[in-house]
Amino acid sequence: MIDPIISMRGVTKVYGEGPTAFQALKGIDLDIAQGDFVAVMGPSGSGKSTTMNILGCLDVPSGGEFLFKGRHVETLDRDQRALLRRRYLGFVFQGFNLLSRTTALENVELPLLYRGEDKKTRYDLGMAALDKVGLKDWWDHTPAELSGGQQQRVAIARAIVTSPDVLLADEPTGNLDSERSVEIMQLLTDLNRNSGITVLMVTHEPDMAAFARTIVHFKDGLVERIEEGMAA
Amino acid sequence: MLGTTVILAFRAINRHKLRSFLTTLGIIIGVAAVVTMVTLGNGATAAVREQISSLGANVLQLRPGQGFGRGGGGPRPPDFKERDLTAIENQLTGVRAVAPVVQSSGTAIYEGNNWSTTVYGTTSTYSEVQQWKIADGRLFLPDEEAAGKPVCIIGNTVRTNLFQGAEPVGKRMRIKGVSCQVVGVLATRGQGGFGDQDDVVVMPIKFVQRRFTGDRDISQIMVAVDDAYDTSTVQTSLEELMRERRKIKAGDQDNFNIFDTKQISDTLTGTTTILTQIVGAVAAISLLVGGIGIMNIMLVSVTERTREIGIRLAIGAVAREVLMQFLVEAIVLSCLGGVIGLALALAASLAIAPLMQVPFLFDIKVNLIAFLFSAAIGVVFGYFPARRAAALNPIDALRHE
Numbered sequence: 206m207i208d209p210i211i212s213m214r215g216v217t218k219v220y221g222e223g224p225t226a227f228q229a230l231k232g233i234d235l236d237i238a239q240g241d242f243v244a245v246m247g248p249s250g251s252g253k254s255t256t257m258n259i260l261g262c263l264d265v266p267s268g269g270e271f272l273f274k275g276r277h278v279e280t281l282d283r284d285q286r287a288l289l290r291r292r293y294l295g296f297v298f299q300g301f302n303l304l305s306r307t308t309a310l311e312n313v314e315l316p317l318l319y320r321g322e323d324k325k326t327r328y329d330l331g332m333a334a335l336d337k338v339g340l341k342d343w344w345d346h347t348p349a350e351l352s353g354g355q356q357q358r359v360a361i362a363r364a365i366v367t368s369p370d371v372l373l374a375d376e377p378t379g380n381l382d383s384e385r386s387v388e389i390m391q392l393l394t395d396l397n398r399n400s401g402i403t404v405l406m407v408t409h410e411p412d413m414a415a416f417a418r419t420i421v422h423f424k425d426g427l428v429e430r431i432e433e434g435m436a437a
Numbered sequence: 438m439l440g441t442t443v444i445l446a447f448r449a450i451n452r453h454k455l456r457s458f459l460t461t462l463g464i465i466i467g468v469a470a471v472v473t474m475v476t477l478g479n480g481a482t483a484a485v486r487e488q489i490s491s492l493g494a495n496v497l498q499l500r501p502g503q504g505f506g507r508g509g510g511g512p513r514p515p516d517f518k519e520r521d522l523t524a525i526e527n528q529l530t531g532v533r534a535v536a537p538v539v540q541s542s543g544t545a546i547y548e549g550n551n552w553s554t555t556v557y558g559t560t561s562t563y564s565e566v567q568q569w570k571i572a573d574g575r576l577f578l579p580d581e582e583a584a585g586k587p588v589c590i591i592g593n594t595v596r597t598n599l600f601q602g603a604e605p606v607g608k609r610m611r612i613k614g615v616s617c618q619v620v621g622v623l624a625t626r627g628q629g630g631f632g633d634q635d636d637v638v639v640m641p642i643k644f645v646q647r648r649f650t651g652d653r654d655i656s657q658i659m660v661a662v663d664d665a666y667d668t669s670t671v672q673t674s675l676e677e678l679m680r681e682r683r684k685i686k687a688g689d690q691d692n693f694n695i696f697d698t699k700q701i702s703d704t705l706t707g708t709t710t711i712l713t714q715i716v717g718a719v720a721a722i723s724l725l726v727g728g729i730g731i732m733n734i735m736l737v738s739v740t741e742r743t744r745e746i747g748i749r750l751a752i753g754a755v756a757r758e759v760l761m762q763f764l765v766e767a768i769v770l771s772c773l774g775g776v777i778g779l780a781l782a783l784a785a786s787l788a789i790a791p792l793m794q795v796p797f798l799f800d801i802k803v804n805l806i807a808f809l810f811s812a813a814i815g816v817v818f819g820y821f822p823a824r825r826a827a828a829l830n831p832i833d834a835l836r837h838e
Contacts, residue, residue: 263751263831284755291753302748302835306452316752318441363752 463727468778478713558645767819
């Protein structure tokens with residue numbers, strides 16, 4: 206494996222203190238290569254969500270090392286991690302998490318606003334991202350006027366509009382029927398293959414995990430096993 | 438970055454128009470109330486000053502008796518005589534004009550119309566002292582004055598009620614049973630601090646003394662002070678002169694009083710200014726309540742938009758940007774409220790000022806202060822909710838239902 210973009214060494218995470226403390230992660234070692242498509246699986250409470258939060262630089266480990274593009278994230282403060290997310294990461298959530306009463310384009314433009322892009326750049330990049338997910342003609346629709354599959358595609362457009370290195374998807378198909386789910390997975394696969402975006406996806410559906418190159422199984426706060434997916 | 442937050446703030450406000458309007462309503466009402474009150478108050482002060490100056494600027498009114506609220510028992514102090522008038526004219530420095538006044542009240546009749554009014558007996562110098570202007574016709578002629586001829590100049594209220602549109606100059610009317618000719622009409626002076634100043638009939642003093650009061654006494658002497666002299670100095674020498682003339686022993690109280698219009702003017706405008714300040718302060722409390730309203734809604738808004746904040750944080754907004762967004766939102770809301778409030782105040786003042794018969798005085802300073810105050814309220818009451826939003830943990834915020 207050459208130059209992993211993400212590298213975890215003995216990462217632990219403890220919630221709470223004293224006798225009520227709960228150890229969610231008990232020492233995770235994980236390397237993810239640039240351009241990989243990783244599915245993270247495991248029962249609830251296995252630590253996969255905690256791991257994803259740390260991978261997404263939303264949370265910090267209690268112990269161990271987490272390197273993102275060679276940077277020790279565990280030493281960064283809140284705002285430094287926010288800037289890391291802004292520059293290199295894109296998020297897709299199970300619940301879509303679009304801003305209500307806001308058009309698809311405005312939703313997609315949001316990360317560009319925080320990057321301080323001007324109006325024209327925002328429009329151009331936003332429309333290009335919507336085009337990639339096949340929703341160019343729906344740019345002025347609000348989430349309430351879009352179907353679940355369309356909303357998730359807008360969310361993906363928002364995640365990729367900044368051309369991130371890594372796309373983190375937390376149960377992206379969890380709220381969708383199987384037909385829409387396959388469409389979303391094909392879109393993610395396409396982005397992984399053609400745009401070179403590293404995709405990390407949490408799912409509990411083996412059908413969806415099958416789209417990945419690598420499948421990481423979690424159990425009781427540890428990585429149980431790593432296997433190759435069908436796409437590998 | 439500020440540009441971004443302003444865009445975001447306007448988008449958020451636009452997305453929740455009704456809520457934004459209700460949020461800012463407190464500020465709108467507060468600013469409108471303060472500015473309207475202060476504007477009208479200033480107008481009222483100006484009106485009072487104007488009315489008092491219509492009594493004559495720098496005029497001393499000399500009357501028998503001890504003035505307002507004093508006096509009490511004992512014989513009525515004597516009126517003034519014509520020689521007092523001459524003495525004031527000749528012996529006092531700094532006097533521009535002196536006019537005697539005899540007052541009487543009675544009914545004026547013209548072609549079946551009745552009107553109860555006040556009759557002033559005076560000389561032509563009165564118009565000089567009081568700066569009364571003739572709107573129509575003329576002042577008394579010297580021979581009319583010397584002989585005390587039955588001629589009169591009427592105020593506008595008398596004209597309206599008695600002549601009802603007819604041209605009064607040259608007509609004959611009856612006053613207290615005596616026929617007299619109208620030679621002039623006074624320019625309108627409006628409601629003074631002492632009643633309707635247009636409700637008068639002015640006649641030569643000799644006529645009033647002969648036909649109405651029956652003696653040659655003068656009940657009041659108006660002394661106009663030359664602008665080059667200090668009113669209070671002239672007032673002091675006038676007092677000394679009158680004490681001497683009325684043979685008042687040292688240590689005894691004056692049996693006359695001198696009324697300084699400038700002094701009354703200062704007192705009355707002082708009163709209206711204080712009233713304006715009190716009413717303005719009460720209105721300012723409503724502005725404060727409006728600010729608390731903004732904080733209230735912003736706090737609710739932060740809770741309601743927790744997920745939105747989570748999304749923004751996940752996307753890569755730093756804490757300061759979230760803080761700024763909510764702070765700018767609060768400031769934009771309160772500033773919008775301020776602007777709408779100022780517009781309302783302008784409309785209300787323009788509408789109410791004529792009803793209150795006060796002039797509309799647009800005071801840029803009051804408007805500016807009210808606006809800046811509303812902006813400051815946005816900062817103060819927006820900061821706490823904004824800090825709360827910025828302190829949210831992105832993971833918890835995203836999970837928030």
